[in-house]
Amino acid sequence: MSHASDLIDRAMSRLPERLRGQVTEWISDYQDVAELPHTDMALQSLPTVWAGSPFVALSCIRAPELLDDLAHSGDLEGAYEEGEMASRAADTVADCSDEDALNSALRRYRRREMVRIAWRDLAGWASLGETLRELSALADACIQVALDWHLHQLQARFGEPRNAAGEPVTFYVLGMGKLGGRELNYSSDIDLIFGYSDLGETEGGRKSVDNQEFFTRLGQKLINSLNARLVDGFVFRVDMRLRPYGDSGPLVMHSDQLETYYEAQGREWERYAMIKARVVAGDQKAGGALLEALRPFVYRRYLDYxxxxxxxxxxxxxxxxxxxxxxxxxxxxxxxxxxxxxxxxxxxxxxxxxxxxxxxxxxxxxxxxxxxxxxxxxxxxxxxxxxxxxxxxxxxxxxxxxxxxxxxELPEDPLDQQRLAYTMGFDRWDAFAARLTELRRHVHDHFEQVFAAPQAEHEMTPHDEPEIGDVWSEVVTGAEAEAVLQANGFEQPSDCLQRLAAFRTGSHCRALTETGRERLDRLMPLLIGATAAAERPDATLTRLLDLLEAIVRRTSYLALLVEHPMALSQLVKLCSASPWIARHVSRHPMLLDELLDPRTLYAPLKRKALAEELRERLDAYPGDDLEQRMEVLRQFKQANALRVAASDLAGVTPLMVVSDHLVDIAEVVLGEVLDLAWSHLEARHGRPTCRVDGETVDAGFAIIAYGKLGGLELGYGSDLDVVFIHDSRGEEQVTDGDRQVDNNVFFMRLAQRIIHILGATMAGGVLYEVDTRLRPSGRSGLLATSLDAFAEYQREQAWTWEHQALVRARYVAGSVALGEQFTELRTEILRRPRDRDQLRVEVRDMRERMREQKGSKRPDEFSIKQDRGGIADIEFMVQYGVLSGAVDAPRLLRYTDNIRLLGELRDAGWIGRDEAELLVDAYRTYRSRVHQLTLQEEPAIVPAETFREMSGQVADVWHRLMDD
Known part of the structure; x- marks a missing residue:
């Protein structure tokens, strides 16, 4: 027995019995007209491939040179390189002198490549991904070479298309569906849309025509070359029904027309179709520009539920x-x-x-x-x-x-069933069918989970008892509606009905489209029912209606709440607990997306995870898209602040940890904002450099936090008190770019840009309000100060209150080396020997002036922050303790937050243990109440009796330390 026969026989022995006879007959037919290929891989795979595909087998029998070419060229055994399919297709049609020759060559090329791709697939040599990519590349190549050929012929007759300015006008082909996604299967139609770049007419031909006519002819020729069923079959079936207006629309449209159509008339199914759109042939630049222009049509900037x-x-x-x-x-x-x-x-x-x-x-x-x-x-x-x-x-x-x-459709013929099962790796049809059924059940289950219809609105029948949802639909009105609301826990049902009526007839609701009104009518019964279960249903309803007035015209948010009952329940819960959250969400409705998963809503991210999330969000947008990156920063900050507030209200996060989370968010944001601002200026001016002792060095920049950020005590809505410093020094202090500027100018612009990025009002709101008044010389000082100038100011000119502020100052972003230098300078300043009596007088006088200006003027009220025995008293005592004691106890400079500083002052013997514990407990209690009042959108003022005993004890400590 010959080597070839031995390989064939061994491969045949592995075929199912009912396929073996057919393949044996085909091999005999082939050998009647040609010799079997002599490559081992082709011989070993031939029975398997032919058993799986009569198309491949009969193609080889009818054109035996096809298999011989594939086997001996090596094409059968390897995947093509990128672009190889296109170059081979171009070579195939290079010598075609007329349209018939072109069409015939295209069909022969398509059959050859289809046989090759199918062979590699059925033989197990190609992955699914490779198969789909090569089928798509084959379609791309055939479209491109047919387009090029016909374009050349038409230009010879009519000339080159140009616009009004005399510039060339180009044609492009958009591939949709599986072709666009490079996921084409063996016998797919190809869905195409034709476009051209501009209006105008042809020039330089025997007859001039307008561009619309020229490109319509080109499109018609292209379709015929691909789609017509000739003696050699077809290349690809072409479907043009996805173009604007479908079969009734023009075959070809120019880019402006296409963009206008989708912006003004594009329907939801067209958004769906455009997800996969890709320029498959013609002018990639012109087609790509159209797809980029249509991106906002396909991908809405908001969450489009x-x-x-x-x-x-x-x-x-x-x-x-x-x-x-x-x-x-x-x-x-x-x-x-x-x-x-x-x-x-x-x-x-x-x-x-x-x-x-x-x-x-x-x-x-x-x-x-x-x-x-x-x-x-x-x-x-x-x-x-x-x-x-x-x-x-x-x-x-x-x-x-x-x-x-x-x-x-799955085959019903037993032979084809065996064929399919075998090619899918199963011995029996029932085993294959069982596996297919199992996988389809999994797919359908997950599909149902995603697409499960939301709760249906209750529909009353004549025998139904009135339900709370019927109040919105006005199935029940007047006294009956009030009774329904009262029975469901509303204390002032008449007021609630008036509020609902005002909302229903208000301008926001009147302006809704039919779709928007339908969504609102589906949402409101669910929302009123959920509100009835809240702790304070009347107040909660008012807050929710205020929120809805802010978002109702953006009906995708209504859809989100209808589609996701969990999100609705979380919204009601949080708005019931906090008007601050209700207002926060109404200002930033994209936060509704955060309500979908309670697992993440009540679990604020830690520092590392925050940085990773922000980096991931920003990486999705090009580095030069500053506006979009600024918006991403705002979405990130607002979303994570909501998580912190939710966990705070749920009681799962202690006060100190709440501030830690808010500080982490601010510092992660500051780091990214600094990077954004720096990158922008460096691109324009280069890096700031200076000459120091004959050596060129980079100048660094750092952000120093003061106040609540510096003291790790940030609250909801806190400003950021910051100072900007740099270490430019020596000679030649200029940037190294083409547009050089003095380093001082660079750093001033950098500080201005940081403040702009943080404070600009955008769709996502403001990142942070920034206060830079603590810089040297306050408002009259430079926005960004050199470290040397900062040091000189602190040593020679700073007031005592500025050294008090320095107690809470720390490096938060920028050059680490510069941050370390700042820390050393801070230590030097705060450890200076001071006259303690004089220091006490200055600190006490400053506190008294502040109390007179900001304290409560009513004896029955207590300002938690500013009145005697409140937060500011504790802060001033801590600052006095640090300034007076750091010269002897450097450990007082390890921390910047008041709680740990009180512990250090206790350990240093400056304050007794009992008094330290009293102040720590009071400070935590006060701050906790301030947090609660902030979330209730109330001022930090309570009845005097609330903290009378505690404030009196704090005042006693003040009297002992500061008044004696």
């Missing part, structure tokens, strides 16, 4: 069609099929893609992987969806590779 409704309707329409046509076993459209996997991923893309660049992806596999990595879907769900998708796509390919037909 209204897309779920549209996708749900689209899927329901498909389901009705499946049922009507009996396509339950269709692996593309049926339950648990390919389309459901795509819908899951694309739902998240449409909802969140405008906020998360990582979702602006054409590949459904990469989208699902992203969702898993970012916990938008559980890990097991992503694994099962990916596993199901790969199995379904391989099944789809094996089905279509059988006869090169566009089929998605």
């Amino acid at each position: 209204g897309a779920l409704e549209s996708l749900r309707e689209m899927k329901a329409m498909i389901a009705r069609e499946v049922e009507r046509r009996g396509l339950e076993h269709n692996i593309k459209l049926g339950a648990g099929g390919i389309r459901e996997v795509e819908f899951v991923g694309q739902a998240f893309q449409l909802i969140r893609g405008g906020r998360e660049r990582g979702l602006q992806e054409r590949s459904i596999i990469r989208v699902l992987e992203y969702l898993g990595q970012h916990n938008a879907l559980p890990g097991f769900a992503v694994r099962q969806l990916l596993e199901g998708y790969e199995f379904l796509r391989r099944t789809e390919n094996r089905l279509q590779a059988m006869q090169d037909k566009q089929v998605h």
Whole structure:
């Protein structure tokens, strides 16, 4: 027996019996006209491939030179390099002198490559990803070479298309669907949209025509070359129905027309289709510019939960069609099929893609992987969806590779069933069918989880008792409506009805579209019912209606709350607990997304996780998109502040930890803001450098925090007290870029830009209000000060109150080395010997002036911060203790927060243990109440009796330490 026969026989022995006879017959037919290929890989794989695909087998028998060429050229055994498919296609049509020759060459090339790709797939040499990419590359190549050929012919006749300015006008082809996503299967239609860059007419030909006519002819020629069924078959079936206006619209439109159409008339299904749009041929630059212009149409900047409704309707329409046509076993459209996997991923893309660049992806596999990595879907769900998708796509390919037909139905013929099972790695059809059923069930379960319809609005029947939701729909009115509200816990039902009526008839609601009104009518019964369960339903309803007035016109947020009862319940809970949160969410409605998962809502991130989250958010946007990055910073800050407030209200985070979280957020933001501002200025002016002792060195910059940020005691809505310093010194203090500026100018502009980025009012609000008055010389001083000048000021000119402020100062961002130098200077200043009696007088006088200006003027009220025995008294005592004692006890300079400083003062013997504990307890109690009052949007003032005993004890300590 020959070597070739031995390889064939061994491969044949592994085939199922019912396939073996057919393959044996085909091999005999082939040997009647040609010799089998002599490469071992081709021989060993031939029985398996032919058993799986009669199309491949019969293509080889009818054109034996095809297999001989593939085997001996080596093309069968290796994947093509990037761009190789296109160059081979171009070579194939290079010598075509007329349209018939072009069309014939394209079909021969397509058959050769389809056989090669199918062979590699069925032989197990190519992954699913490679197969889909090569099929897509084949389509791209055929479209491009046909386009180039026809463009050349038309230009020879009509000349070159130009615009009014005489510039060349170009044509491009958008690939949609699986072609756009580079996920084409064996017998896919290709969905195309044609565009051209500008109006005008052709020049230089025998006859001039306008560009619209020229490119329409080009599109028609291109479609015919690909789509026409000739003796050699077709290249690809072309579907143009996804273009604007479908079959009734023009075949070709210029870019401005396309952009205007989608902006003004684009429908939800067109957003869905545009997710995968890609320039597959023609002018990549012009087509890419259109897709970039359409990005806001596809990916809304807000969280578009209204897309779920549209996708749900689209899927329901498909389901009705499946049922009507009996396509339950269709692996593309049926339950648990390919389309459901795509819908899951694309739902998240449409909802969140405008906020998360990582979702602006054409590949459904990469989208699902992203969702898993970012916990938008559980890990097991992503694994099962990916596993199901790969199995379904391989099944789809094996089905279509059988006869090169566009089929998605499982075969009923037993031989084809055996063929499909075998190519999918199963010995028996029932084993394959069982596995397919299991995977489709997993896919459908996850699809249902994502697309489950929200709670339906209650519909009354004549026999129903009135329910609370009926108050909104006005099924019950007047005294009956008041009785329903009162029965559900509302204390002032008449006032609540008036408030609801004012909201319903207000300008915000009157301006709603029909869709917006439907969403509101679905939401309000749910919201009123949830409010009835709150602790203070009347106040909670008022807060929620105020919030809704701010967001009601952005109906995607209404959809979010309707779609996610958990988000609605968390919103009611938080608004009931805090009007500050209600106002915070109304100002920044993108925070509603944070309510979807209580696991993260009540678990503020720690410092490292905050930095990672912010870096990930920023990395999704180009470095030169400053405005978008500023918006990302605001979304990050507002979202994480909400998490802190939620955990605070839930009682799961102690006061000191609340401030730690808020400080971490501020410091992470400051670091990124400094990087943004620095990068912008460095790009314009270069790096600030200086000559020191003949050596060129970089000048550093640092941000020093004072006040609450410096003292690690940040509260909700606190300003940031900061000072900017740099260490430019020596000679030639200039930047090293083309547009040189003095370093002092650079650092002044850097400080200004930081303040602008932090304080600019944008859609996401303000990051932080910044106060720089603690810099040397206050408002009249330089915005950014050199360390040398700062040191001189502190040594020679600073007032005692400025040294008091220095007690709470610390480095928070910028040059670490400069930060260390600042710390050394701070230590030097605070350890200076001082006349303690004189110091006491100065500190006491400053405190008395502050109390006179800011303290409560009413004897029945107590200002927690400013009245005698309050927070400021404790802070001033601590500062006096540090300034007077640090010369002998350097450990007093280790910390900047009052709680730990009181511990250090106790250990240094400056204050007794009992008094220290009293002040610590009072300080924590006061700050806790201030936090609570902030969340209730109330001033830090309470009845005098509330803290009379505690404030008196603090005042006694003040009298002993500061008045004696």
